[in-house]
Amino acid sequence: MSLHRTELGQTGSRVVFCHGLFGQGRNWTQIAKALSADHRVLLLDMPNHGRSPWTETFDYLDLADIVADAIGDEPVTLVGHSMGGKIAMCLALRHPELVERLVVVDVAPVAYASGREFVGYIETMRGMDVASIERREQAEEALREAVPNPVVRSFLLQNLRRTEDGWRWQVNLDLLGEHMASLTGWPGEALGPATYDGPVLWVGGAGSDYISDEHAGEMDRRFPRNRRVLVKGAGHWVHSEQPEVFLEVLRRFLA
Numbered sequence: 001m002s003l004h005r006t007e008l009g010q011t012g013s014r015v016v017f018c019h020g021l022f023g024q025g026r027n028w029t030q031i032a033k034a035l036s037a038d039h040r041v042l043l044l045d046m047p048n049h050g051r052s053p054w055t056e057t058f059d060y061l062d063l064a065d066i067v068a069d070a071i072g073d074e075p076v077t078l079v080g081h082s083m084g085g086k087i088a089m090c091l092a093l094r095h096p097e098l099v100e101r102l103v104v105v106d107v108a109p110v111a112y113a114s115g116r117e118f119v120g121y122i123e124t125m126r127g128m129d130v131a132s133i134e135r136r137e138q139a140e141e142a143l144r145e146a147v148p149n150p151v152v153r154s155f156l157l158q159n160l161r162r163t164e165d166g167w168r169w170q171v172n173l174d175l176l177g178e179h180m181a182s183l184t185g186w187p188g189e190a191l192g193p194a195t196y197d198g199p200v201l202w203v204g205g206a207g208s209d210y211i212s213d214e215h216a217g218e219m220d221r222r223f224p225r226n227r228r229v230l231v232k233g234a235g236h237w238v239h240s241e242q243p244e245v246f247l248e249v250l251r252r253f254l255a
Contacts, residue, residue, distance in 0.1 A: 003070045004051035006043040009036035013100070015254070016042045016071055020082030021118060021183065022156055022171055024050035028079075031239055034247050039077075039254070044070055046084060048172035049159075055172075058179035060187050064090035071098055077254060081105040081239065082210070083183060090187065093194040093222065102223070103201045103250065106208050106236050108215035109222050115184040121147065121156060122177040130167045136160065139167070155237075188218075200226035201253045205234035205241065 006025055015035060017028040025043030032041040045052035047066055055062070064087050071078075078099050080088025085107035092099040124146040133139050139160055140153060147153040159171040176183060200223040204211035211228075219226055229249055234241040 001047065001053050001055075001066050001069070003047065003053075003066065004045040005070065006032075008032050008041045008043075009039050012039040013254070014040045014042065014074055014076040016044065016067075016076045016078050018044060018067060018078070018080035018084030018088050019046060019049070020084050021176070022049070022121070022159060023081070023084070024158060024170075026050075027158075028239070030243055031247055031250070035250075035254075042071075042076075046087065048175055050170055054175065056175075058175060058182045060086055060090045060182070061094065061190055063087045064094055067091055068095045068098055073098075075100040077101040077103065079103040079105065079250070080107075082107050082236065086186065089196075089222070090191070092196040092198070092200075093191055096196050096198065099196065099198060101199050101201070101253065102196065103203065103253065104223075104226075105203045106205050106210045106238050108211055109186055109188070109218050110215055111185040111188075112210075113184075115180040118183070119177065119180055121152075122173050122180075125156065125159075125169060125171075126173050126177065130160070130169065133167045195221070196223050197225060199253075201249070202226045202228045203238055203246065203249060204228070204230050205236055205238045206230045206232045207235040208238075210236055 019027045025045045028043050032043055035041050047055045047063055067087055068091050075098055078088045085104045089104060089109050092102045128142050139157055143153050159169050160167055161170050231238050231242050231245050239246045
């Protein structure tokens with residue numbers, strides 16, 4: 001599977017970014033441009049997202065192997081947010097020779113109790129009559145009641161793409177909706193006793209509930225060299241809500 005990729009920068013070490021659910025590689029553009037003077041940056045669209053191909057099942061180990069193939073043989077700093085963070089952690093545990101450093105953004109190596117919020121987004125997006133849409137503003141209005149937060153609404157609408165045959169969703173809504181338990185889960189049993197001994201930066205939003213002290217034990221077991229940083233004034237989308245702070249933390253880790 002050939003993932004859609006955007007590359008920036010000509011010199012320095014490689015930094016690869018994995019986005020979260022409903023995202024695309026371009027979500028990291030602001031951070032990537034800032035790093036590109038000193039690093040070779042690769043932004044990937046994860047499978048079932050953006051311009052990358054779709055899969056028939058959702059399995060974090062398979063997704064990690066697909067991303068590993070996209071990286072190639074040269075070790076990288078791997079950065080992953082949310083779903084992309086779980087993919088990145090699995091990749092580091094399965095292919096540690098490819099990961100020089102790991103950055104995990106606002107997610108833990110655990111199964112989360114519920115994905116109701118995401119299920120609601122998927123149901124709303126699937127229920128839209130995109131065939132009748134003529135302008136993007138109509139799509140935004142159709143989402144307004146179910147997704148009142150304008151930031152989240154704008155984020156979801158990035159997945160709506162105009163083609164010669166009209167508008168369509170780029171994200172594989174059917175597959176993600178059917179495999180929400182796997183998406184919010186964690187393949188701990190399949191990973192066995194695997195650990196990653198390289199340096200790990202574990203970044204969370206101070207206002208997010210995706211990372212808690214309860215998760216630290218499993219994080220320490222899988223990634224014994226992790227350092228945890230909480231960013232004030234940020235929720236789940238740390239790199240979007242506090243980009244300058246996130247960039248500074250990342251730069252210090254890369255130095």
